[in-house]
Amino acid sequence: MTWGTEMLENMKRGTHPVPPVTRTLQLGLIDDWGDGWVRKTWTPKEELLQQDGTMFGGYIASLFDQIFAFAAMTVIHDDEAYRTSNLNISFLSLSRRESVTLEANVVSRSRRLITIEGKMIGPDGTVRSIATAQQITTRRDPAP
Secondary structure, eight states: OOHHHHHHHHHHHTOSOOOHHHHHHTOOOOSEEETTEEEEEEOOOGGGBOTTSOBOHHHHHHHHHHHHHHHHHTTOOTTEEEEEEEEEEEEOSOOOSSOEEEEEEEEEEOSSEEEEEEEEEOTTSOEEEEEEEEEEEEEOOOOO
16 A cells, blocks of 8 residues: 555545645545545535535636545555646536536556546536546655
């Protein structure tokens, strides 16, 4: 197990502390993960919606950025860290105050680049958004 997969396993068990940014943005953690993939279900609270009851696109971008980071953790090595270097989203239909499922899959891993694709699915099975991202790997500093 690597540092990334150990962290994901702790999230799945509910024993990983919620990071401050995750708590502040109310992003939640994960439901499940495996080699090269991550999945979570998430429901927005009323205070996160726009005046017309729809989800803000920038917030959806944050959800994708987070789940893509989690997907990268499934393939990262112990001596590596990563950062988002590219994020693209297509909004296909409006998302409202409803439970959505976010799925992310690693589609390619090279020496320095992890490419990931994902989708946000509404409760009726409709794909609300699709996205792709790239994570660039860097050397991981030892923990303080």
